[in-house]
Every structure is written in structure tokens, then in C-alpha cells.
Amino acid sequence: MRSKDLLLTMYYRMHLTRCFNSELMDLKAEGKIYGPIHRSTGQEAIGIGVGAALRDDDYVISNHRGFAHWIGKGIDLKKLAAEIFGKATGCCKGKGGEMLVTDWAKGILSTTIVGGGLPTATGLALSFKLKGTDQLVVCYFGDGAANTGAFHESLNFSALLKLPVIFLCENNQWGLSTRVEQSTAVRDIAKRAIAYDIEGIILDGNDVLDVHDLITDVSKQVRQGKGPVLLEAKTYRLGSFSSNDRATGYQPDQEIKRWAAKCPISRYREQLKLLGVARDEELASLEEKAKRDAHEAIEYGQMAEYPNPSALYEDLFV
């Protein structure tokens, strides 16, 4: 049974992700952020549902679209904001930026090139197996990364060694401007699990309760050493790829509208009311708090100091 506290924490975190990402997208549009911001709108349920189902000592490997992954695993929002502004008090001392956000102590890391997270997750899971712990890794990647060679090599190797890793494909249907049907020869990416003789499961990526249930369930078998699973969360990127997307109209308005009606946050709000978990006033106060917290963190990030020039050569080697 899920506690009310957990259910409302997930609601707050989904809102926090939406507010935080949207405010940053706006600031980027005003020219107030140096690097890109990747849109997480519409994909909040996955990272938040996963994070709430994991233990503190589990790891998530994120990618370039990581806001929900990071917030779901409990990142310090001020350190995150400072990192995005390239500041010394950022979680990576300002050297990583928005695509490499990492808070190792919280079990959060992001890797570089699309698909690069999969071999890394495989190795981290290998370290858990060799050390004999029952930790696990959740490796997030998109439909685009599912077509890299690293996907095949990682799933094959992880399956051979029965490594404790959950490969979680967020199929948001667009790899920048390329539709999944144009890039991917199979309708359901989860079907590729057959090639590695592992379980492949499709889930509704816009339903946070489904996500939370499934991760809670499969993490038991993964911890027991039964090997990796491949999950495919069907979802949708509600808008442009990132702040740098020219948005030439490749993404049809009708499609965006249809998926906006399936917004994971509005849907969860209705579920919480129907299930009698919370009433409008309580939910509204969480929404207010999320907005306030996001804004405070962003203000902190903007005001924080840049690194000193002496930091240039620091932390290359141990």
C-alpha cells in the first residue's frame, strides 16, 4: 500500500519538474541562460514514478532530458539550478551543465552521447554483482538511443551476466525531428527484449501510478539476480526538443493537442481526487509550493557565483 505522503510527494515532484523546466525554458528564451534547456513537459510521470520506487542506494543513469529523473531521485534543487547556470555551487561545480547533471551521493548521473548511458549502466550493475550488493541501476534512454549499437551490446552483455539493471526506454515518439516510425523498424521497442531472452514490458508512461507499480514489482526480481528487464514507457514530448530546436512545424499541432489531453499531471490530479487521497485545496497548495520552490532555486542559481579561473585545471585527474 502506498502512503498518502508518497502519493502527494509524487504529485508535488511532478509539478516541481514542470514549473522548474518551464521557468528555465522561459529564461532561456529571454537569453538569460548560457546553454540549452531540454523540454521535459509531458514526461514527468516516468522519472518521478521511478524515483519514488527506488532505494536511496540505487542509481539512475539519465540522459539529456533528465529533469524528472533528477527530481524523482531527490536532487538538491538549488545545486541543480546553479549547475544549469554554470555556477561554482552547482552539483558539478558548474563544469557539467544541463546535459551532464550528476549528484553521485544521491545516485544520480547523466552521461554524454545518446546511447552512452547503456554501457555505463551495464558496468555499474556489474560492480554491484561483483560486490554482492542488492543495489540496482535504472538506465533511462529514449527511442532514439534504442537504435544505437550500444543498446544491443549492453542488453546482450547484461542478459548474459544477469546484471541488476532496468533498461527504461522513454519512447516520446520523436528523436529531435525524426518520428519513431522513420527511425525504428519495430512498433514496440520492448519487443526487442526477445532478442536477449529477457522480459520486455510496455507501460503507460503518462500514468505515474502505473510507473511506480511496475518499477516496484520488477525491481524485486532484478535485485534477486534474475537479470535485466527492458521497459518501454509510451509517452510524448509536449513541444519542442529543446530551447535550441528551430521547431519548423515538423511536430503536428493536432498531435500535440491530442497528447496534451493525456497530460500526466492533470491525469494524476483527477486520480488523487477520485481515490479520495486529497481535495482540491490540498492539491492547489502543493502546486503553489512547487512553483515557489522552483522559482527560489532558480533565483539562487542565477545569483550564485561563477567558478574561479583556478578551477579550470581542477578535478581532471585524482
Add this chain to the structure above:
Amino acid sequence: MKKLSIQRALNEALYEEMERDSRVFVMGEDVGVYGGHLEVTAGLYNKFGPLRAIDTPISEAVIAGAAFGAAIGGMRPVAEIQHIDFITLALDSIVNHAAVLRYAYGGQIQVPLVIRTQGGCYTVGAQHSKSLEAWLVHVPGLKVVMPSTAYDAKGLLKAAIRDPNPVIFIEHKLIYRTVGDVPEEEYVVPLGVADIKREGNDVTVVATSRMVHESLAAAEELEREGISVEIVDPRTLMPLDLEKILQSVRKTGRLVVVHEGWKTGGYGAEVVARVCESALGLLKAPPLRLGAADVPPPYSPPLEEISIPSRKSICGGIQTMFR
């Protein structure tokens, strides 16, 4: 002292480090049951079992990537990429992950990773005979080691395994059976310290890997002509012990660099540039670079022979400096 081949010396280093530290393990193609395609990992599977001598599929991206992941997870992986030519398939994990992420994460992780691979000519043409060390030296965040003797091979591999940073350890297929003295007792050769392989007064030769041996042979020949050659083996290309090279050049006033990598953009260019930046005035003659011909490694024996530096071409090159 005992006599060991480079191959056996490397094997002893792996064996001893795996006994010393339970976090050390080897992984790669054919490294387990078979004992390594060139026998360097022989016996490890039987002694330490399948989870410490892990046979992998032919999947270079995941060999390097999983080794990186295991390293940040607290293990001490020694991954093997069979032939440096195949490292092209592993470069995302090496160049975009292992070399970068400690820095990009502001020092939150350590990457105690060793990637062993083999470079150099091997009678098999462009498939397996390239020398790509210059690429790797170019990437900040990697250390690059190239041993030339059994003593160095064992001591440097142990140092590489104990180093908390990513190390690319480049062996040479044609000198695996070259025998040398190795102490009975435990020792480590620190990274970043060059070694004078032969003392001399007239010309400094900076040579790497198998080219140390070709240079030693050339030095013997030149000695008879009255040219005294000093041979400096950097042993680690990154970090480079520039001071030891400069000390030698201060004495001789002449600099030759010899390696099996291509001459254009090669490691020798870096050595020459650094010496010139620090001590151009010391040079009595223009520096000389000897590297592979700028062509893919040809298979045919007479073509392969002339495509890389040899005793003969090193002698010829040095003789021209004294005309």
C-alpha cells in the same frame, strides 16, 4: 632476478594485483577460458574464476563502457581491447566518458580503469597493425603507457592498476616474447618517469615500445662509426617526463624521435614541439622525426618493412644529422 618474457611479466602483474586486491578483475574477448588471444591472461580464469576473468562477446563498446561503469562503481577493471585497431569501436566510452566525466562531474567520481591493448606492426596489414597512441594522448583525462621491456611492462602495469585514473596500456605484439630481467620481489614502476635505456653523448633518441629495441640496435652500429647515442624511453607518453628528455638534449644537442605511429600528427611532433618550446637554443641540428609512412599499414613484407622505422632507417637518419 629472473628472466621473463614481456608476456609472462604482464601475466605476473595481473596475477599479483588480482591476489592483492579483490576489486581487480580482467574482462575482454577470449581473456578467460582461452587465456587471452596472445596468452597475457593465461591461468587467471582457473585461479580467480569466471567473474574475475570475464569472457565478453565481441562488443568493444560495452567492454570499455562496462569497464568504465564498474570502475566508477568501485571496482578496478582491467579491460582488454584486442588490437588497438578495434579501439575505434570503444572510443565513445573512452573519449566521451572515461576521460571526461570525472572532470565534468566536478570530481565526484574516480575512474580507476585500465584498458590494455596491443599496437604495432604484426604481419597482418591494415587489419591489426596500426599504432594509434597519438589519438589517445591528445585527449585530456587519459594516461597512456607503452612499455618496451619485461621489467617496465610488469612494474608499469601494476602502477596502472593502482592508479585512480583511466590508463590506456599499449603493448606490442612483436616483442611479447622478448626476455628481460625481472626482480623476484615486489616492485612498481611509477607512471610519468622516463628511463635512459642507453647512455650516450652525441644524439638523444626518444623512442617508444618496439622502437626502443630498433634504436638500441642502431646505436650499436653507430657506436662503431664514432657516434654515441643516448636512448630515452618515455615509458608513459602521458604524463610525459619532459625534464629527463631535456636533460639529455642539454648534453647531446641533437634530438631524434622514433615511433611506429604515423609521422603526421604523431607523438614525435609533440615531443619535438615541447623540446623546442623549452630549449630550441640547445639544438645543434634540426630535430628529426621518424614514424610510420603516412599510408595504411601494407601487408606485403617488403612494403611493411619500409613503412615503419627500423635499425637501418634510424641509422640513416642519425648519420644525416652529422654530415
